[in-house]
Amino acid sequence: MIDQGRSMLYGYRASVVQPDRVAAFRLQDWGKPSGIAVGRFNGVSDGNVYVADQASHRLYRLFFDGTRMHAVQEFDLPAESVPAACHTDHWGNVYVTDMGRRHVLKFSANLLPLATLQSPDPTFHPVRFQPLFASFFAPDGQLQAYTGFNQAYLLEQWTDQSGGRRFELGIDYHLQSIRLSDDLSTLQIEGLMTDAGEIKFELITALEKKSLGIFKRLWSNSGKIQAVWNRSFADGRGVPGGFYRVRTFVKSTYNKIVASRESEPFYLPLYYYQDCGSLDGRDVYLMKGQRLLTREVSPAKTIVVDPEEVVYRFPQLDPQKRYEIRARYFLNRGTVVQQLYANGSPLHAPMKVGQTALRTAWLAIPPESYNGSTLDIRVVNVGGYGKAAVAEIWLREAGYDPAAPPALEVPMAQLPTQFVLKQNYPNPFNPSTTIEFIIPEAYSGPVSLDIYNMLGQKVRTLVQSDLTPGLYRQTWNGRDRAGQRVPSGLYIYRLKAGNFVATKKLLLMK
Known part of the structure; x- marks a missing residue:
């Protein structure tokens, strides 16, 4: 309960005899508290108390720990806001009716802004937004019952008029x-x-x-x-x-x-990891298909029946890209000397494997090993009395730079004849925008696409690679090379390919 005269907030516990006051909180500098709501989760009170204050244009969150109330958070509303009421729903979302802007503002339990509900009639002022758990209404004169957690009523006021509309809270x-x-x-x-x-x-x-x-x-x-x-x-x-x-x-x-x-x-970029335990002779993995002839067990119990080799097959690799592999070896008993091969090319010197797990470094795979886009990785027994075995295996694209990912090539019916740098869309944008550019049929080679601020400082490299003729599409998420969001403002994007250079401007708004 709010006592505006004494600038106090009181908490009471319900009783069959009379309410029992359990906590009090002095509002101090709060000028005109206008709404109060008790937080809840799944219909049960969670200890949060929310207060909307018209004078300070703020929404406050208090917490009741069983004996006292503490101020834990506040949210600043725009200066033109006039908060009139405050409510919570079944899952703890908070609703504040803003008569100044004719909005209903929706917040999470920790006052994270979620959505804004606009009154359907701009001449009306929202007064109260009440989530309902059950309601009865009589459309067309026939009494019907409605129950559910997705409905709410918006009561509106304009001079001597008043009305009510029912809304679905929805989700997004x-x-x-x-x-x-x-x-x-x-x-x-x-x-x-x-x-x-x-x-x-x-x-x-x-x-x-x-x-x-x-x-x-x-x-x-x-x-x-x-x-x-x-x-x-x-x-x-x-x-x-x-x-x-x-x-x-x-x-x-x-x-x-x-x-x-x-x-x-x-x-x-391609990345593959597998716990390689197998009770069968070969453990074959198809990147776009099903695992064949395998039953997984833990790495500590890796068993391979074939004493000579274990084979993994990776189809549809890109011959233009580079890959690297890493393996972990382990045997339950005995020892074996084994090597890792890529289509016949050894990737490391023979290693003696026993009951102590050994992990290789990342090993470069020779490009000629997958010229036909299919790579066979073999763990081969080259000596010893144990069986060839691999406990874990990793394969990944080498040299991937998240700050400069490749551009998406879009199919074209006819090869272009000149360079084109298109205007980004959307523009202005938040949080991301798309840049399209065209490389003509007469050019194949290095291409760069960079973002600069208005001081001429490079903010981000979006493309830095050799490209063939075609239409390309690249997205910028408004972050710099370190992954941090850049400030709102005007930026320049620059395309360079050989002697061709073009620039355009884009606007980030938050």
Whole structure:
């Protein structure tokens, strides 16, 4: 309860006899508190208390620890805001009606802005936004009952008029970033959910938008979402290097409201890891197919029946790219001297393997080993009494620079005859924008695409590689070479290919 006369906030515990006051909090410099709401999660109080104050244009979060209330967080509203009421829903989202801007503002439990609900009639002023858990109404004169967590009423006021409208709270997802870990082993996705619900991540090809499968499912409350993927699907499939998008589906906990979003294209360099334990003679892995003849066991129990070699096959490698491999060896008993081969070329000197695990360094794979796009990796017994065995194996694209990923080549019906640097889109942009450029049929060679600030300082290199004629598409996520977000403002992007140089401007707005 708010006592504006004494500038106090009181907390009471319900009782069958009379309310029992359990806490008090002095509002101090708060000028005109206008709304109060008790936080909850899944319908149960979570100890948070929210207060909207008109004089300071702020939303405050307090926490009740059982004996006292503490101020823990505040959020500054725009100066023209006039907060009139404050409410929470079943999952702890906070709603503040703003009569000054005719908005309803939605926040997460820790005051992260999630969404803005606009009154459908601009002449009306929202007064109260009340999430409902059950309601009864009589459309067309027939009494009907409605129950659910996805409905709310917006009461509006204008002079002597008043009215009410029913809204679905809905759900949405905003992708913020997609990043690779430094060792290329995981894909890290960050985003923002506007409400509680289920979220699914699907990997699709960049141009055809063909699905490779769902790679992550989780349930989350509203707020920031962080998902980490180890780059293999549940059935053991790896992902070939190339350009992809992430398609995201979110489904409201309240009902079947579903939202779908797609990311901009991004480059995913090849990375493969496998626990190689096998009870069969050969453990063959197809990058775009199924694992064959394998039954996984832990690395400590690696058993290989064939005493001579273990074979892994990687098809559809790009002969223009470079790859490297690393292996970990281990035997339960006995010793063996073995070597790692790439299509007949030894990659390291013979190694004596026993009960102590040994791991090789990253070993460069000779390009001639996969001229036909297929690479056979063999672990060969070259001496000793044990059986050839490998406990773990890694394969990755060598020399990948996340600060300068390759550009996406878009198929064209006819080869172009001149260089073209197109205007980025969208422009202005936030958080990412796309730049397209054309390399003519008369040129093949080094191409660079760089971002500069207005002081002429290089902010980011987007492309630095040899390209063939065609249309290319590159995305900039508004980050510098260190992965930090750059300030809002005007920037220059510059394309250089041989003697050709072209520049254009783009605007980042936050």
